[in-house]
Amino acid sequence: MILKVNIDICLNQLLAQEDTDQDKKITIEDKGPKTFNLASISGESYTVAGTYHLSNLLQELVIAKNNGLKIASLNTEVIEERPVERVSQMIKNYYWNGLTRTMDEKGIVSLIHDTKNESLASDKLRIYVPFNDLFAYHYYKGLEAKLPIETFKLPEAITPAFVKSINIQPGILSLKLDSAGDKTIGVPFVVPGGRFNEMYGWDSYFESIGLLIDGKVDLAKGMADNFQYEIEHYGKILNANRSYYLTRTQPPFYSSLIREVFEITQDKIWLKNHLKTAIKEYETVWMVQGNRLTENGLNRYLAEGIGFPPECEVGHFDSILKPYADEVDMSIRHFEKAYAEGQIINKELDAYFVHDRTVRESGHDTSYRIEKICADLNVVELNAMLYKYETDFEEVIKHEFNGLFEGYTPSYWEEKSKVRRNAVDKYLWNEEEGLYFDYNVKTKSQSLFIAATTLAPLWAKLCSEEQAERLIYKAIPMLKERGGIAGSTKRSRGEISENRPQRQWDYPNGWAPHQMMIWKGLFNYGYINEAQELIYRWLFMITKNAVDYNGTIPEKYDVVEATHKVFAEYGNVGTDFEYITQEGFGWMNASYQYGLSLLHNSYREKLNNLMPPEALF
Template sequence: MPPRPPRPHKLLVFLVLFLFSVPLLRPIHMAPTAAAAAAVAGGGVEAEAEALLGLLQRVQSEALRAFGPNDFDPKLYVDLPLAADASAAAALASLPRAVPSRGEMEAYISRYFAPAGSDLVAAADPPDFERDPPGFLPRVERAGARAWALEVHALWKDLTRRVAPAVAARPDRHTLLPLPGRVVVPGSRFREVYYWDSYWVVRGLLVSKMYETAKDIVLNLVYLVEKYGFVLNGARSYYTNRSQPPLLSSMVLDIYMATGDMAFVRRDEEFASKLSTAAKEKFYHQVASTAETGWDFSSRWMRDSTDMTTLTTSYIIPVDLNTFILKMEQDIAFFAKLIGESTTSEIFSEASKARHNAIESVLWNADMEQWLDYWLPTDGNCQAVYQWKSNSQNRAIFASNFVPLWLNAQHSGLERFVDEAKSVRVMRSLQKSGLLQPAGIATSLSNTGQQWDFPNGWAPLQHLIVEGLLRSGSGEARELAEDIATRWVRTNYDAYKATGAMHEKYDVVTCGKSGGGGEYKPQTGFGWSNGVILSFLEEFGWPQDKEIDC
């Protein structure tokens, strides 16, 4: 009998499967439905989990009637686990029929449900956590900056959790999904793992020398792939209908580059009341698609920036999504070559080149020196040959227009996405765009009240653009990258000193001010903000004679 061929490495197989279903340039579409995900996972328990979610949505509605809209957080109610001595049937039967008073609703919730977040348990100090790890930020010389960086580093302990064993034992009693390893949550109302947040958490953990915790995060995401067929938006049953920007391969690559751990790469086993009913269904589809982008919500996805019901996300070819997919194709080509699978490497190398050409052909705007989202027609006719139209590019200015620069920041052996001369032209466009503000890069120029619009700045966007400028080959671009990072570090520092917390987003017009707007209260914690600050301090240091205050 001939010898069996070696088993494909699971992680590589997962990454390959992601890509085979992705066309060259794609608009945002929802991931498989919850029903489809349940079918993949096997049926019965998922049906019970769906029943719990239906109950919690009823509780959510009754709570809104009882407590009123002021300071109401709808997420709180769908995160509630059933109390140990309660059943879903009893909770449903006891749900108040008339409009409940505040006291009645509080008593009902206390009787039938445990507190939100109680199905996550605080982990003991992660075994790879050290108070001041060897080699931590050696170029941060100023005492105040270093003391603060160590406080940010220590926040990993506060954000590290494990999913309680009861979740795996009785998943029908929780919307939280079981995960095998330690998790790092963003913080505040975000009590679960999120996909694209995890990339910047991993980057920060690598600065903190917490390599095993970083690996746990990736292996948890791989577990979700094994169970649902894709990485969920977040580890909750109500997120099984969508994903987020595809950054899993980037996490694996960064861990490998930091540790050289081939065993990790090769591991087999861990690897709107005014709308009609039809219009509502279309609108909710667009809402879910927008959540997949990570930019929920922004005028970027609206035909009319003043009207949420004009969301048309699934008809947009986004600049950043295609950037992330191209990066994933390059990563898979790299991994495949690393483990000797040359045919697979060549397939994905060619795919990345084709996507590169498509991005430059469809999304690049030579007049603006930016990459622009492309708007597809909404008449549903996408089957015929389509003629590219220049007026279908969205000429509004968003930070995402500059995200392809990030592809310059690649592992060795690959050419830059754009050459130095073009990178400099893009840099000049950024400088003239109006996005550069005293405390960082604004998300857009439109102040709509949405959180992914002006005046908010977000850690991931600062990091993507700074890394791209930094690796462009231009000394001037490197200076701008350091200037943006300095602005961002200072606003985070001043806000931390004023509030004692790291924030989810910041108002980039005013140094030291946290951000606002959107569908919920501003949150603190905060995973990706911590990760980006540590990454910037590692990259640029902080000299003794450089002020860190605004």
């Protein structure tokens, strides 16, 4: 049935009746009658019943209003759409659009109003441009006459000292621009969502998995093209394209991204161009001895900045600074200022902030697994990712470039991967436990903290069949919760932090990238039933929360309680919206589409009926 309704009248009546807590959403926490008579302007009516269908009505009214309409033609079949189909189609047709950005004039206009700029001393957005990108420099200079922006050219050599010097005047970093006739357009990219209004490193890869599934190949290709721009101009794939991230990279997924894009486009010229850059990143970012490469042949994260991470809010480090401030009889704020300006030298704090920034480079910010020791760790997941780089290079050169690329042969990369695999077996694999652990290069010992990352070698095909079997049957029961895989075991978190604040990457929270890598890893080794269960648990949690909470799709979940109500540092991005979420959350959207693409059809009907996982497994 199609009903024509006056949007404002219907919206006001619906909210007055059903939004009893006045948060401009309709959720299970509202105390309305949960049934609404939807009346058309021609006198027809339709009864909408239940939280989920009422929230669908609210969303459809707001979508029509946002499109500039006063009268909406509402299809009751859309209001009654089944949960799985609705979540999936909203991601495909609505949320990706809400997350898409560019660094051209249109994109700059939206960045000017970004909340990260509200605390800046200047009322102008600072745009930093690479030394050699004169095209971008002149383009942004030309925009200064009509937009409140200032354009600055970065030095040819970007040092940690330079980055610290501009931390009091942070800005956005340019990404790739293209020319279309006489028009300049930004190569598009997808942001995580919420307060994250820039292109993030590893988020971009996982988002691209969802984009490719949804047929948005140009967007995924744009992500890879912007990765390439960052490597060529900033020396690395950045934590994100903000000036204070110039000394920080992110977990490496570039080789995976370009392979997956190429599988669809079959554009060998594009592949050749990107493969060259990926090898450059591998060699210059990861394989420089003494930097991110340690003496044992394995890798670590190592952010290269100086001092405080400037993206943190005032007071974030007060508990760390207080003992040092008390020691010299200063207030925390005075001590903080003196330390930041170099008036106080403190080697212990210097070391602390090396680890703190490195935690942020690892993407796992924060976790008790790596807190205060991150720069000393050969972490399992990083070495799995770099093993995949090596095997990706081997396979692509062998199958797409006739066994020779820029002087590299498949056997060269095969040897690299063998060396790494042997080192992983020696330092990270624990034969007695049947698990992979991070290795501390200073203490020469494994860290026995059990995290979801112990399963990362499955994703990279780094395990032997015997190791995979032991790992799966040991790790998954310890990490599996109602909503999927937790960031760590409860015991590991408790041993370190029983009476300390939760860290968001630890138990009881679960994250999309962990789930997606684990699913793929299980498929790699033929553990299909185990994968189906984990996929179902994760999709059930997302679907149930979307049904009960007005379509909410957040950054992370408490997988123990299977809820988006997470009580940890930084809150939960993606939950603060009115009427309708415009974006969901990037990698969460992708995990839903990826999970659905892998889930057996027999489970889809059960998911639509919100059958709890404990009734199935």
